[in-house]
């Protein structure tokens with residue numbers, strides 16, 4: 001195709017598809033079919049998490065990793081209203097990226113490679129034995145995909161217990177204005 005035709009076509013498509021649109025044209029790729037060994041939580045459980053809303057951003061200085069925390073609608077509503085106990089069905093997802101210098105601006109860092117996707121889901125019928133009613137899952141990025149965390153979730157529960165009074169969540173809703 002001639003370049004001019006290409007440009008015209010992309011302009012036409014671009015303006016009709018994207019301009020003045022208040023609707024997200026999502027392009028979610030399917031998450032892999034993976035399952036945690038011990039608690040059976042799957043990656044599919046959070047299928048579509050790319051559409052969840054971001055509630056906080058964290059930076060782990062020890063791991064040099066930027067993290068976005070996203071919440072499904074039920075968790076989002078509870079977090080924005082500072083609920084003491086998160087409701088059933090709450091899903092809180094964390095995406096971690098390594099960082100690199102922005103090639104176009106050395107003084108800025110940008111997210112580089114995804115390192116992990118992990119989540120907590122409130123399901124009291126399945127996770128009441130945890131004491132917190134949360135199930136934990138972690139999927140670690142590998143060279144060619146993801147693998148489920150195999151070391152169990154005792155460590156997750158133990159560390160998150162340090163914020164027991166906040167329903168085991170470190171995240172607080174980050175104001176955006």
Ligand code: HEC
Nearest residue numbers: 058067092094118119120136137138155156159169170171
């Ligand atoms: C040694 C402590 C520690 C362990 C172990 C740990 N976490 Fe966390 N987790 C944190 C801290 C601190 C944060 C907040 C900072 C951040 O986003 O990394 C957090 C945040 C999260 C969040 C976002 C919600 C929140 O609580 O803020 C999820 C989801 C999460 N962790 C899942 C897991 C899962 C799944 C495991 C186990 C596979 C796990 N964590 C193990 C300390 C821990």
